[in-house]
Amino acid sequence: MSNSYEGQGATIYEVAQRAGVSIATVSRALRNTGPVAAGTREKVLRAVEELGFTPSRLGVSLAQGRHAANGIVFPDLSGPYFAEVLLGYEEVASELGRSVLILSTRGRAAVQDLVRDLVGRVDGMVIFGRTVEDAVVDEIIRSRTPLVLLARDPVERADAVCSENTASAEALTTHLLGHGYSTFALAGDDDRGDVTQRWTGVRRVLSDHGIRPPEPLPCELTVEGGYAAGRTLLGGKPGGARRPEAVICADDQVALGVILAAEELGLDVPGDVAVTGWDDIMAARHARPALTTVRQPMRLLGARAARALDELIKGARTVPNSEILPTQLIVRSSCGPHPLEEK
Amino acid sequence: MSNSYEGQGATIYEVAQRAGVSIATVSRALRNTGPVAAGTREKVLRAVEELGFTPSRLGVSLAQGRHAANGIVFPDLSGPYFAEVLLGYEEVASELGRSVLILSTRGRAAVQDLVRDLVGRVDGMVIFGRTVEDAVVDEIIRSRTPLVLLARDPVERADAVCSENTASAEALTTHLLGHGYSTFALAGDDDRGDVTQRWTGVRRVLSDHGIRPPEPLPCELTVEGGYAAGRTLLGGKPGGARRPEAVICADDQVALGVILAAEELGLDVPGDVAVTGWDDIMAARHARPALTTVRQPMRLLGARAARALDELIKGARTVPNSEILPTQLIVRSSCGPHPLEEK
DNA sequence: CCGTCGAGTGTAAGCGCTTCCACTCGCTGG
DNA sequence: CCAGCGAGTGGAAGCGCTTACACTCGACGG
Numbered sequence: 001m002s003n004s005y006e007g008q009g010a011t012i013y014e015v016a017q018r019a020g021v022s023i024a025t026v027s028r029a030l031r032n033t034g035p036v037a038a039g040t041r042e043k044v045l046r047a048v049e050e051l052g053f054t055p056s057r058l059g060v061s062l063a064q065g066r067h068a069a070n071g072i073v074f075p076d077l078s079g080p081y082f083a084e085v086l087l088g089y090e091e092v093a094s095e096l097g098r099s100v101l102i103l104s105t106r107g108r109a110a111v112q113d114l115v116r117d118l119v120g121r122v123d124g125m126v127i128f129g130r131t132v133e134d135a136v137v138d139e140i141i142r143s144r145t146p147l148v149l150l151a152r153d154p155v156e157r158a159d160a161v162c163s164e165n166t167a168s169a170e171a172l173t174t175h176l177l178g179h180g181y182s183t184f185a186l187a188g189d190d191d192r193g194d195v196t197q198r199w200t201g202v203r204r205v206l207s208d209h210g211i212r213p214p215e216p217l218p219c220e221l222t223v224e225g226g227y228a229a230g231r232t233l234l235g236g237k238p239g240g241a242r243r244p245e246a247v248i249c250a251d252d253q254v255a256l257g258v259i260l261a262a263e264e265l266g267l268d269v270p271g272d273v274a275v276t277g278w279d280d281i282m283a284a285r286h287a288r289p290a291l292t293t294v295r296q297p298m299r300l301l302g303a304r305a306a307r308a309l310d311e312l313i314k315g316a317r318t319v320p321n322s323e324i325l326p327t328q329l330i331v332r333s334s335c336g337p338h339p340l341e342e343k
Numbered sequence: 344m345s346n347s348y349e350g351q352g353a354t355i356y357e358v359a360q361r362a363g364v365s366i367a368t369v370s371r372a373l374r375n376t377g378p379v380a381a382g383t384r385e386k387v388l389r390a391v392e393e394l395g396f397t398p399s400r401l402g403v404s405l406a407q408g409r410h411a412a413n414g415i416v417f418p419d420l421s422g423p424y425f426a427e428v429l430l431g432y433e434e435v436a437s438e439l440g441r442s443v444l445i446l447s448t449r450g451r452a453a454v455q456d457l458v459r460d461l462v463g464r465v466d467g468m469v470i471f472g473r474t475v476e477d478a479v480v481d482e483i484i485r486s487r488t489p490l491v492l493l494a495r496d497p498v499e500r501a502d503a504v505c506s507e508n509t510a511s512a513e514a515l516t517t518h519l520l521g522h523g524y525s526t527f528a529l530a531g532d533d534d535r536g537d538v539t540q541r542w543t544g545v546r547r548v549l550s551d552h553g554i555r556p557p558e559p560l561p562c563e564l565t566v567e568g569g570y571a572a573g574r575t576l577l578g579g580k581p582g583g584a585r586r587p588e589a590v591i592c593a594d595d596q597v598a599l600g601v602i603l604a605a606e607e608l609g610l611d612v613p614g615d616v617a618v619t620g621w622d623d624i625m626a627a628r629h630a631r632p633a634l635t636t637v638r639q640p641m642r643l644l645g646a647r648a649a650r651a652l653d654e655l656i657k658g659a660r661t662v663p664n665s666e667i668l669p670t671q672l673i674v675r676s677s678c679g680p681h682p683l684e685e686k
Numbered sequence: 687c688c689g690t691c692g693a694g695t696g697t698a699a700g701c702g703c704t705t706c707c708a709c710t711c712g713c714t715g716g
Numbered sequence: 717c718c719a720g721c722g723a724g725t726g727g728a729a730g731c732g733c734t735t736a737c738a739c740t741c742g743a744c745g746g
Binding site (some may be wrong): 056287 | 352395397398399400401402404405409410419420421422425426427429430433434437442443444445447448451454457459460461462463464477485486566599602609625626629630631632661
């Protein structure tokens with residue numbers, strides 16, 4: 001199909017010369033902007049084909065003043081949650097003709113510089129949770145780079161997309177109360193905005209039922225973190241703090257870790273202790289026992305963020321918008337056999 | 344810290360003007376290229392600070408002729424495998440000062456165009472398995488864009504990184520034979536290079552033991568795909584094809600699906616049928632029963648690809664290199680109780 | 687005392703494209 | 717028959733940076 005000789009970078013000048021026209025005409029022919037005689041277009045296209053010409057993205061971007069690319073900052077990609085969100089994001093961004101640049105902040109020191117660099121490469125950014133400091137977010141907003149906050153408490157002048165947390169947490173807690181449990185523990189870090197919301201919901205329901213809400217035990221939102229938390233919560237010294245009847249975990253990975261710890265301590269889940277997660281990741285369904293959890297529309301979260309960002313970039317909307325996606329309580333076996341009927 | 348007024352894009356000209364120097368001096372001061380008097384540098388830095396100046400990435404890239412960015416093409420991000428590899432890739436790329444652009448080909452029609460676009464945005468590319476046609480790979484190679492193939496059969500003039508498949512498959516199969524199984528089924532699509540290698544290993548060992556290797560049952564490498572395959576393989580009509588004693592799956596997700604199907608058919612795993620996976624994803628450990636599988640160094644795979652690409656881009660190496668990472672057989676309970684001693 | 691050198695700086699030429707503007711020219715309507 | 721128009725095209729000015737090259741000037745050795 002293509003010529004045997006292909007320089008790695010024919011420029012528009014070479015195409016113009018070969019076609020015997022000016023670069024302006026080549027540009028018009030290629031981008032269908034402005035009139036070009038049929039014959040001329042023909043010549044141009046032939047030259048393009050023969051030279052294997054692809055317009056330099058840098059040239060185009062510089063001239064157009066846009067990157068046709070979006071950025072996204074997330075803490076980590078291990079665990080299914082962020083990966084799924086990213087998937088939804090990339091899919092929509094690509095559909096909208098934008099490339100996606102990623103940046104993971106996991107244990108990085110110079111996050112601020114990395115984010116700045118990223119900002120310089122894109123037309124708009126999505127920032128996940130608490131991956132970057134408020135100061136940096138402010139800086140981005142002031143630079144007028146379109147910004148969408150994902151699963152983070154909204155800020156004055158940026159869009160936000162997140163999924164519902166508090167109400168689902170209330171539903172989950174109510175469900176657990178329906179099982180007859182009355183002593184609870186909360187496992188999971190507190191410095192992510194969405195987790196905080198979950199705990200708020202849990203606390204409210206417990207308080208309403210006259211139960212003093214426990215302090216969440218901070219831990220990394222990983223299986224390992226959950227395992228450590230599980231050992232702490234369930235392995236209390238004999239005669240020490242009473243073992244909780246139910247452990248509500250910040251996410252599914254933590255829950256899986258807690259289950260692991262329980263198993264190791266010779267405890268039966270849910271017989272000796274009920275455990276719940278959050279997210280409904282794939283492993284939740286396959287866990288032993290299968291995890292009661294709250295399903296988050298992870299891909300949709302990413303997709304919505306991409307669309308919101310697109311609106312912002314295109315200038316189709318200038319007032320910040322905040323979107324909350326619904327979640328769903330998924331009852332499986334890790335919270336115990338159903339007493340009578342579920343309401 | 345920064346001035347209250349910040350244009351969204353101060354240019355080097357404004358900085359130069361404010362500092363009372365030429366743009367060349369600003370550039371030199373900022374990039375430490377060429378001599379700049381201490382006092383001058385001082386003035387420049389102050390102007391930069393006051394204007395909140397960040398060099399335009401496009402300008403820099405265009406002038407330098409490089410993007411300082413890498414691309415990666417993968418089929419999908421659902422399931423932990425690709426996400427983990429991507430994680431390792433991004434980490435190293437970022438450490439090497441390169442941004443990462445991603446492209447998922449999942450169910451996309453115009454992959455070729457998307458890949459071309461991506462090539463125009465980066466200094467080098469990593470391409471996963473069979474995500475793009477050979478013709479496109481050829482085109483990339485001819486365009487002299489540094490290229491690393493990941494988990495794909497090597498091509499003449501590109502680097503390749505993959506993990507060991509055949510030998511581990513042999514080890515896995517040998518282990519299953521040690522359990523005394525003699526009828527097998529293979530579940531998983533055949534059009535990914537690495538899966539083919541796995542089947543080759545399995546076939547070889549079976550043949551060596553006088554067992555006629557079964558044809559792999561093609562299925563998508565997802566839980567759903569595995570579930571469907573499981574129904575087919577295990578739900579044989581009464582009196583029809585004999586149910587296999589062991590199902591060797593192309594990856595862990597398929598294996599989880601098969602287990603799901605088995606459960607639904609009232610079969611016990613591993614009592615009625617043994618099941619094995621590949622990859623050792625997180626869910627493998629938490630599955631019921633826990634999955635016997637082959638652990639792939641997923642992050643390392645990505646990390647190595649990033650380093651190989653870096654060498655290529657820097658021109659530190661021009662001869663293509665091919666790297667094979669070791670894997671590890673992980674025996675858990677899904678393949679049955681251990682008969683006597685493992686060799 | 688003068689030629690030389692190097693530190694410090696500015697000028698300007700790209701890098702590869704888009705697009706405004708000016709210009710030519712065959713047609714059409716008045 | 718001519719003004720006017722619109723299709724088709726080229727020239728050239730950016731877009732924001734890097735860097736080769738030229739230049740100035742004070743210091744220094746002979």
